[in-house]
Amino acid sequence: MTSLDEQARAILRGNDQGGYTLPTHGLYPYQWNWDSAFAAWGFATFDNARAWDELDTLMASQWDTGMVPHIIFHKPDPGYFPGPDVWQTGQSPATSGITQPPVAAIMARKVWEMDPEAGQARMAALYPKLLAWHRWWHEVRCTHGPAAITHPWESGRDNCPDWDIGMAGVDGSSAGQYQRRDTGHVNPEMRPTKQDYDRYIAMVKFGCSVDWDQARIVRDGPFLMADPGITFMLLRADEDLAVMGRALGEDVTKLLGWAKDLRAALPTIWNDELNAYDALNLKTGEFANILGSGAFMAYLADAGNPQLDAQLMRVWDKVNYGIPSADPEAATFDPRKYWRGPTWPVVNALLAIGLRDAGRADLAERLRAQTASLIRKHGFYEYFDPLDATPCGGADFTWTAAIWLTWAGRDVESDAVRGAA
Template sequence: MSHSLDEKARAVLRGNDRGGYTVPTDMLYPFQWNWDSAFAAWGFSTFDNARAWRELETLFAAQWKDGMVPHMVFHDDAPGYFPGPEVWDAGGEVPTSGISQPPVAATLARMIWEGDAEAGEAPMRALYPKLKAWHRWWMETRCDSGAVAVCHPWESGRDNCPDWDVGLANVDGSGAGDYARRDATQVDGAQRPTKQEYDRYLELVRFGKECGWDQARIVADCPFLMADPGITFLLIRAHDDLAAIGRALGEDVTKIEGWAAQLREGVQTLWNPALGAYDAKDLRSGQWAGVIGSGALLCWLARCETPEMEAHLARMWDAVTYGLPSSDPEAASFERKRYWRGPVWPQMNALIALGFLSAGKDWDEARLREESAALIEASGFREYFDPMDAAPCGGDNFTWTAVVWLAWAGR
């Protein structure tokens, strides 16, 4: 079984390979997505290191002058995909979206580099200043509240998770008009964000486009701005990994270490005492999301775990059968098949498990790895899964699920 799935996983990556970049899955997501691409590089590194480095080079070739690495890069035309480059109107030699995505690249690039005995310093020395510029962008544009804020649910990577409900309530999507969503025609609508949510997402894109993607104005005036424990924990870990890379290259990493320390202090602003957990917070109203999502479960990755989070982890994990759900199974908002409102995501399992290893929770890492492998063995390389019965959800032949098998779950 393992050998057969190894071959199938490599075939998924090759099938989604577009030369210098990898799509998440054919047809459903026809462009280069930021954190999907970083995961693709990790997967390629298990059998083709040169292709892994090329993936990262292509992603960072689309970096903006201010350091931001956009969440979508539109290398080729894909008629029928919405919202495409004309909707974003973000400019650039290669058109992109106007927001970013979870900063996992430094963490995954470090693992790729440390596993590539032939690479030497050259590929990492070329990538390092670009990673540092992106990390600086996060710190300078998104961290005024102490933790990392996102200006669009898509920027978090966890699009429609219940974390964002209180913030999206402030967004008027009534002017979105008529449009056709590719995901709604290719995947069961009960597994995707609702039209009301999508209308509000498009209003936020319209706002960004109208202000020319001026980041200062977006942070000041965008109707949606929420502090996100998920990206905060990811960026803390990414700072730690970037500092380790810098030290290995002989660079001065004092600034990066300072960023990590600043965020470790700042993430404490996201401790909701009423919930007894890390929680997302609406920076416009001051209201807590009031629900524990998978973003909060990344606290081990940043070594910000607490006894209370240990208890929530055990409760949420024991409430499902496979892996860790994207939202609290005991919350009223939980939906076991609808995108980020309950299903289990393989790449989140892998990141949380990396945190377990860092914290010395080897037994938990092994359990999560075995359950993730069981999901893939039962239902294949799907985008996400029902955490109760492993039912396949979302797109098929999905890049990061194949990656998770090759680099972690199938070992």
Template structure:
């Protein structure tokens, strides 16, 4: 029954060559949502899975960046829309990227049916390679991966970014209407103060023509992110595996992975005894253990001290792993990335636990994610204590995670 519902959600959110995260609330193609959609489609429609990747990567910029939003069709009333971003080529896009999970999920799609996917993989491989090179050349000067906007991390309003956002002046944001605040309980979404600052960063990017050098040098927000760093390390490993299968020379990719495995150690906060986000403008630590740090197993960068954080955060809630430390003052169990549990993060952390040989932990996380969906449906995210549904409904990545992982 839930399998049928999940497939129906993917088909219902399908707009031809791309999938929206959910109808109305998010009416465009989002980067990492799309990669999860492909993973879900691969369980019953391999051709449609590959078309999802193809459509996403067709919006790639000339410099290699794959944007976080692609505005294929008009959606009047959505804010901020393409006119606010002022970015992209033939198809308008946003001006920032998003978590680079495509290579990791593409590898799983390809391994499930190599015969159906090899030629399509061969065509997409150069685009993935260029995107990974973009990250390394534009965002890794500190050793780890930096993000220039909280939205780029995928974990929009998590407490990791508070220290960096404090230096962003959002007073000139003006009047605007948010579709998310109109359709979802405001207590589950980022605050207006946060949104004003997000828009100030979009305005900065647009005013400099989305020039990466200017953004890295002068953008008021630039933070090194353990979450993106771990995801990119794993993506490098998976891209190298795909390259080897295609007979490509992957020495450059292997070098990138080694470079980041060394560089992510700059994000070890000795006081917190955890990987932690760091403000590259001030040098200040975020000072909170977030779900990004729990991706260390996915990159095989785990340290013994992270075991205690994993156990403590997991045992403090009922369903999976919360997006932020339940014992921190900043924890809010229903507000977007400040506490709720996210099915796609559970899946990524679960893949990491499996890679590290922690089969029992992966099984527990998968079962708790399944229990969330069985209890509250295919929602965007959930209260980690009582499974209360939060955010959008009939959500693409929740359906995909059910089909490809949680519901197995």
């Protein structure tokens, strides 16, 4: 019988397109930004050079502005929507016009620490590109303090309830006719609605209309929300990049200044009524007033507190497997609908890194054991129902295989050895 470790390595190899990795065949036929970062972490457990190749290929499509796009369209795939003809970014290779969670520096540090000698030259070459991306984030998207997104897809948590108040202000009536691929590969009930998609496409069309001028999109675009999840990931990534910068002999003063400013902005996204960090509609000043998994990324950035601890335990104790992507007690909770309730192994892994770093090894191990149970029961699916473990989304999923190899499939002792602590 093939072991789960062997199955996970086979998934990474099977989704490998030579320098970049698909999230899964069919459903996601291109290179996705934060998926690739996790793929690198997974590859590093058995092929260090391939791990660095993944990060290099991702950063090779960085825009002159410093932004790293959320999709890179390496090869034509006419069945995918929205494809490069919709985005119209003029990049080569073609890319989308938005970004995704900045976890690449977090994962690069993990990869480097697994074999520092082999990674020294690779990290030295990657460092200025990561720094430029972080500069873009701070100078373009942190103008209100916390990190802001201009499209829900940038958050990585596409249709989570956090964005409902911002989405309500987007007119999707001009989206036109289109054929989605996602609903042909998985149960449509598990995916964002057509109304959601109409609004997503309206946001893309606005970006096209201003030639993807990010300052104009932030100022005049239909959607602008502060994202706790991205804020915390960026803060952690800043600090990880600074660690690598120091080791390379770089001056990290600017990087640490950005991190300091971002940490100082955290009270902006603390919602006293919710007793948690919350998404904030920057167009209206309104909080989403919904607890989502993005709030718990605070632990990744060492920004937890007793009130958030209480919310984490309340939410976690309402389900059986991992951290749900939305509050199980909220009316919007749907345990199988993409980011409106399911548990995501990759998010659990990020949260566990933060919990371990905060000295909460007991909680990190509880989370690891529950995530491992899902994978042992059903395999390497994209996400799972947190109540009954039903597998959802794409199968043979790259980042689920990656976090099995690096974290979920490891015991506490080998966890630290593989860079997951």
